[in-house]
Amino acid sequence: MSWKRDLLNNSRDALIEIINRTFNGEAQKVIELGKAYVNSFRRGGKLLTFGNGGSAADAQHLAAEFVNRFRLDRSPLPAIALTTDTSVLTSIGNDYDFNDIFKKQIEALTTSNDIVLGISTSGQSPNVIHGLKAAKARGAYTALLAGAGGKAMEDEFDLVIAVPSTETPRIQEVHLFLEHLFCDIVEQMLFGEE
Ligand SMILES: O=C(CO)[C@@H](O)[C@H](O)[C@H](O)[C@H](O)COP(=O)(O)O
Numbered sequence: 139m140s141w142k143r144d145l146l147n148n149s150r151d152a153l154i155e156i157i158n159r160t161f162n163g164e165a166q167k168v169i170e171l172g173k174a175y176v177n178s179f180r181r182g183g184k185l186l187t188f189g190n191g192g193s194a195a196d197a198q199h200l201a202a203e204f205v206n207r208f209r210l211d212r213s214p215l216p217a218i219a220l221t222t223d224t225s226v227l228t229s230i231g232n233d234y235d236f237n238d239i240f241k242k243q244i245e246a247l248t249t250s251n252d253i254v255l256g257i258s259t260s261g262q263s264p265n266v267i268h269g270l271k272a273a274k275a276r277g278a279y280t281a282l283l284a285g286a287g288g289k290a291m292e293d294e295f296d297l298v299i300a301v302p303s304t305e306t307p308r309i310q311e312v313h314l315f316l317e318h319l320f321c322d323i324v325e326q327m328l329f330g331e332e
């Protein structure tokens with residue numbers, strides 16, 4: 139029994155500690171991310187977002203919040219998750235390379251008005267990094283939401299938010315918190331009261 143209680147308590151303590159450390163540093167950058175989306179939207183741009191595994195789910199979750207709604211009843215906002223079209227994903231992975239699954243979609247869809255958000259807990263997944271580099275080459279605003287490993291990418295992209303942890307599940311939990319803050323900021327900036 140005691141290892142189960144320890145697991146719960148240790149996981150809770152670790153999450154609280156990481157959220158607090160994120161808030162004493164990186165979390166403020168989510169405001170920059172919100173402003174970047176609003177700037178992009180006002181120029182006719184859109185959000186393109188992607189990641190692997192749990193972060194693929196995050197990308198889809200974010201796109202749904204934008205396209206449908208978050209808190210407010212408001213007009214739809216443009217956002218696409220590049221993790222959903224199995225024909226596109228399997229054909230690129232099969233004919234070329236799994237590391238190109240986001241890169242080729244970015245090359246097909248991105249304009250310089252867009253904001254492109256890669257999500258990777260390691261901050262190192264080649265398909266995510268290649269996708270972001272392709273977006274940068276097209277002049278889009280590039281952001282990486284990562285764990286501590288993302289720090290190494292700080293010079294590569296416009297914005298890197300690196301949750302200070304190397305533990306994938308805890309990083310993912312903080313990512314979802316930051317993603318929801320991102321939605322709140324965008325909705326308030328575009329549709330909130332003055
Ligand atoms: O959800 C989890 C673990 O919590 C996994 O599915 C996890 O997302 C996958 O292992 C990913 O491939 C990890 O990739 P990344 O976050 O390092 O880019």
Ligand SMILES: [Zn+2]
Pocket residue numbers: 192307310
């Ligand atoms: Zn997970």
